[in-house]
Amino acid sequence: MAPKKKEEPKPAAPAAPKPPEPERPKTPEFDPTSVTLEFTPEQIEDFKDAFQLFDRTPTNEMKITYAQCGDLIRALGQNPTNAEIMYVLGKPKAEDMNSKMLDFDQFLPIHQHICKAKDRGTFEDFVEGLRVFDKEGNGTVMGAELRHVLATLGEKMREDEVEQLMQNQEDANGCINYEAFVKYIMAS
Amino acid sequence: LFCSTTSRGSSMKAAVLIQRWYRRYMARLEMRRRYTWNIFQSIEYAGEQDQLQLSSFFTFMLDNFTQLNGNGPDLISQLLDPVVDPWLDRETCYNLIHVPESYTGPRLSFPLSVADTNALLSAFKDQQTLHARYVLQLLYETKKLLKQMPNIVHLSTSYYKEITICGDLHGRLDDLLLIFYKNGLPSAETPYVFNGDFVDRGKKSVEVVILLFAFLLLYPDYMHLNRGNHEDHIMNLRYGFTKEVMQKYKTHGREILQLFQDVFSLLPIATVIDGKILIVHGGISDQTDLDFLSSIERHKVSGINQLWPPGVRKNNFLHIHRQLSSFFVLVNTFICFTLEQIVDILWSDPKIQDGCSPNTFRGGGCYFGPDVTQRLLLQHGLQLLIRSHECKQEGYEFCHNGKVITIFSASNYYEEGSNRGAYVKLGRELVPRFYQYQVSRTTRKLTLTQRVRAAEGSALRALKEKLFSFYICTRLASGRVSVCEWALVLESVLRLDLPWRTLRPHLARLAPDGSLEYQSCFEDMGPGIPLPQVTPNLAETLFRYRTDIEIIFNIIDKDHSGLISIEEFRQTWRLFSAHLGVAIDDSAIDDLARSIDFNKDGSIDFTEFLEAFRVVHKLDSKDQQLHEKMDGEKRTG
Numbered sequence: 001m002a003p004k005k006k007e008e009p010k011p012a013a014p015a016a017p018k019p020p021e022p023e024r025p026k027t028p029e030f031d032p033t034s035v036t037l038e039f040t041p042e043q044i045e046d047f048k049d050a051f052q053l054f055d056r057t058p059t060n061e062m063k064i065t066y067a068q069c070g071d072l073i074r075a076l077g078q079n080p081t082n083a084e085i086m087y088v089l090g091k092p093k094a095e096d097m098n099s100k101m102l103d104f105d106q107f108l109p110i111h112q113h114i115c116k117a118k119d120r121g122t123f124e125d126f127v128e129g130l131r132v133f134d135k136e137g138n139g140t141v142m143g144a145e146l147r148h149v150l151a152t153l154g155e156k157m158r159e160d161e162v163e164q165l166m167q168n169q170e171d172a173n174g175c176i177n178y179e180a181f182v183k184y185i186m187a188s
Numbered sequence: 189l190f191c192s193t194t195s196r197g198s199s200m201k202a203a204v205l206i207q208r209w210y211r212r213y214m215a216r217l218e219m220r221r222r223y224t225w226n227i228f229q230s231i232e233y234a235g236e237q238d239q240l241q242l243s244s245f246f247t248f249m250l251d252n253f254t255q256l257n258g259n260g261p262d263l264i265s266q267l268l269d270p271v272v273d274p275w276l277d278r279e280t281c282y283n284l285i286h287v288p289e290s291y292t293g294p295r296l297s298f299p300l301s302v303a304d305t306n307a308l309l310s311a312f313k314d315q316q317t318l319h320a321r322y323v324l325q326l327l328y329e330t331k332k333l334l335k336q337m338p339n340i341v342h343l344s345t346s347y348y349k350e351i352t353i354c355g356d357l358h359g360r361l362d363d364l365l366l367i368f369y370k371n372g373l374p375s376a377e378t379p380y381v382f383n384g385d386f387v388d389r390g391k392k393s394v395e396v397v398i399l400l401f402a403f404l405l406l407y408p409d410y411m412h413l414n415r416g417n418h419e420d421h422i423m424n425l426r427y428g429f430t431k432e433v434m435q436k437y438k439t440h441g442r443e444i445l446q447l448f449q450d451v452f453s454l455l456p457i458a459t460v461i462d463g464k465i466l467i468v469h470g471g472i473s474d475q476t477d478l479d480f481l482s483s484i485e486r487h488k489v490s491g492i493n494q495l496w497p498p499g500v501r502k503n504n505f506l507h508i509h510r511q512l513s514s515f516f517v518l519v520n521t522f523i524c525f526t527l528e529q530i531v532d533i534l535w536s537d538p539k540i541q542d543g544c545s546p547n548t549f550r551g552g553g554c555y556f557g558p559d560v561t562q563r564l565l566l567q568h569g570l571q572l573l574i575r576s577h578e579c580k581q582e583g584y585e586f587c588h589n590g591k592v593i594t595i596f597s598a599s600n601y602y603e604e605g606s607n608r609g610a611y612v613k614l615g616r617e618l619v620p621r622f623y624q625y626q627v628s629r630t631t632r633k634l635t636l637t638q639r640v641r642a643a644e645g646s647a648l649r650a651l652k653e654k655l656f657s658f659y660i661c662t663r664l665a666s667g668r669v670s671v672c673e674w675a676l677v678l679e680s681v682l683r684l685d686l687p688w689r690t691l692r693p694h695l696a697r698l699a700p701d702g703s704l705e706y707q708s709c710f711e712d713m714g715p716g717i718p719l720p721q722v723t724p725n726l727a728e729t730l731f732r733y734r735t736d737i738e739i740i741f742n743i744i745d746k747d748h749s750g751l752i753s754i755e756e757f758r759q760t761w762r763l764f765s766a767h768l769g770v771a772i773d774d775s776a777i778d779d780l781a782r783s784i785d786f787n788k789d790g791s792i793d794f795t796e797f798l799e800a801f802r803v804v805h806k807l808d809s810k811d812q813q814l815h816e817k818m819d820g821e822k823r824t825g
Contacts (some may be wrong), residue, residue: 049689074215079208121205129202154203167635184208
């Protein structure tokens with residue numbers, strides 16, 4: 001019998017944890033026909049109104065690009081991750097994002113799916129998340145640390161996006177009161 | 189290590205959560221910015237549709253010419269007073285105007301020198317006003333110079349390093365000064381082309397246009413001005429230049445305005461660089477013929493009261509002049525065609541689809557497609573069209589496969605933070621380079637959120653004023669409608685293509701049953717002064733056409749005294765309401781006339797009258813005071 005191979009520490013550290021999976025991991029491709037629409041007629045009219053605002057086609061064809069889909073869903077009040085958006089769009093290629101179009105009927109099941117998803121993140125979740133960075137436990141986080149995290153972890157933000165977010169949030173010491181910060185982000 | 193993995197995991201979770209919410213936040217902000225922009229643009233274009241209404245009213249007036257003739261004041265000749273030929277020398281006695289010792293502003297000496305333009309620059313930075321005598325002299329000299337210029341000015345980059353082209357300024361002195369600061373004053377090294385719309389809307393139109401003309405006189409080889417659609421005395425009546433001149437020059441305002449009218453009509457209508465780049469204010473049409481345009485007498489087109497609504501061109505003209513000789517008709521058809529060609533240049537906008545269609549929003553010119561551009565460029569061996577006329581968020585925009593550039597130089601045109609201004613530079617190789625800027629009203633830098641919020645507030649207020657005029661007349665009994673009905677009605681009455689349902693939360697409250705509380709829109713608004721006793725029909729008309737009525741009164745009021753006679757009022761009103769198809773009986777008009785003749789002397793202060801039909805925001809007075817205070821501080825600060 002060969003001796004048991006000793007477990008050696010691997011020379012390289014394991015890769016950083018993967019970005020969070022979409023809401024429904026390990027399911028096959030998103031099937032729009034499987035979604036039951038539960039919106040009221042009033043809601044659908046509201047969505048149509050907003051959809052038109054995003055429609056950039058020259059003849060008002062009521063179509064938007066794939067790239068706009070996420071923005072529209074968010075403008076309507078949801079907060080999906082980028083991964084979730086890509087999932088409901090059927091994981092399109094990067095070059096398709098600006099060329100492939102969706103009409104309103106195709107948009108509805110996508111939006112419905114996102115609306116139904118649980119775990120949107122409440123005020124408390126948000127605050128808890130930020131508390132992680134509260135080294136001193138005093139209700140503030142270091143702006144610099146938060147910037148670093150947002151630009152390097154998760155669905156990374158660009159520097160200008162981070163700047164946009166943090167504008168006027170830090171006090172003279174570079175600290176952010178995170179409850180106030182969360183209220184600011186979650187407000188419309 | 190286990191702990192750090194966990195905390196890394198929770199850092200990750202936290203990051204993703206923040207990122208999600210951030211992206212939501214930005215998308216919602218972007219939506220607000222977008223509909224704010226739509227509101228401003230829709231209102232602007234609707235205003236221009238009203239201009240169309242006014243033009244067609246003049247047509248209507250001509251139609252009824254014979255009926256009015258000999259019946260009281262000759263309104264037609266007053267309103268459509270054939271303009272004194274701008275080519276002729278108007279009597280200007282500027283040298284008889286005494287400039288008091290106490291005047292501390294610039295004293296220009298002609299021919300102008302750099303000292304004079306420097307004096308003007310610092311005077312205007314210090315909020316001083318140039319004395320009327322010098323304004324008149326400046327205009328007189330400018331007119332002399334412009335008479336020598338062709339309709340289309342040809343420039344060559346072999347004489348200059350780089351040419352700078354600027355778009356609409358609309359009376360924004362700060363933007364002009366910023367351009368001069370960033371790019372340099374006009375000189376042999378820094379030649380400029382200013383592509384029209386120097387006046388109207390902004391509060392410093394007088395200063396802007398004086399500076400431009402002064403540099404023109406100083407360096408006629410390095411300073412070039414194209415005419416815009418706002419270099420037009422009828423437009424000036426509506427969009428503020430006339431008012432600004434009359435406010436700053438109470439004694440000599442009328443004379444100054446007349447000279448401006450002449451000068452505007454003498455401005456060249458196009459500039460061509462190296463035979464390759466065409467610069468016009470608006471655009472082109474499928475009828476545009478540059479050779480024809482080079483040959484016409486451009487000064488014959490002084491104002492758009494000589495125009496007819498698009499799509500109703502030659503036929504209408506013939507109809508109007510049916511009583512006149514056929515020779516006259518023939519001549520006028522030619523003039524009509526000339527007018528159309530110039531109007532196309534000054535008013536047209538590019539569109540995405542091929543073809544050429546009448547520009548119904550503007551009331552003049554066309555929408556021209558990429559094929560029209562292509563054809564014209566090919567025909568004249570050109571490679572690029574640079575135009576202005578439309579506000580663009582980044583200050584400039586390409587279209588028609590890079591063959592057309594729109595350049596717009598008034599930053600924050602709609603509202604603080606709404607858009608950047610830009611200018612474009614062309615060197616020998618004729619490759620455009622863009623420079624953007626944005627004038628900031630406050631010294632404290634606003635965040636994106638603050639800017640969006642401010643612009644949104646301003647847009648919504650303007651929109652609510654539109655709603656108010658409509659509200660006065662509809663008087664819905666129950667005060668409750670479904671959201672659907674509300675959106676439909678607004679869309680059709682106001683003719684503003686806006687996302688009404690998305691805007692609804694800002695405009696009206698919902699009752700518990702989901703229906704819309706109609707009155708809630710207007711709780712914080714009211715008329716400027718108590719409304720005179722008028723029927724709802726009359727009230728609606730007065731509210732909706734307030735600006736048009738003001739323009740007509742201003743035209744009638746030749747000496748700009750602010751007063752017109754009761755008889756003139758009656759006549760005009762009767763005609764206008766007949767034209768609009770609004771049934772208002774004579775006694776109602778008479779009652780109205782009598783009620784607004786406040787001091788019973790047979791004349792009406794129409795500014796005061798129209799005050800009743802201006803919409804004010806009741807909660808606003810504090811805001812207004814604050815704004816005025818800030819403006820005041822900005823001046824001294």
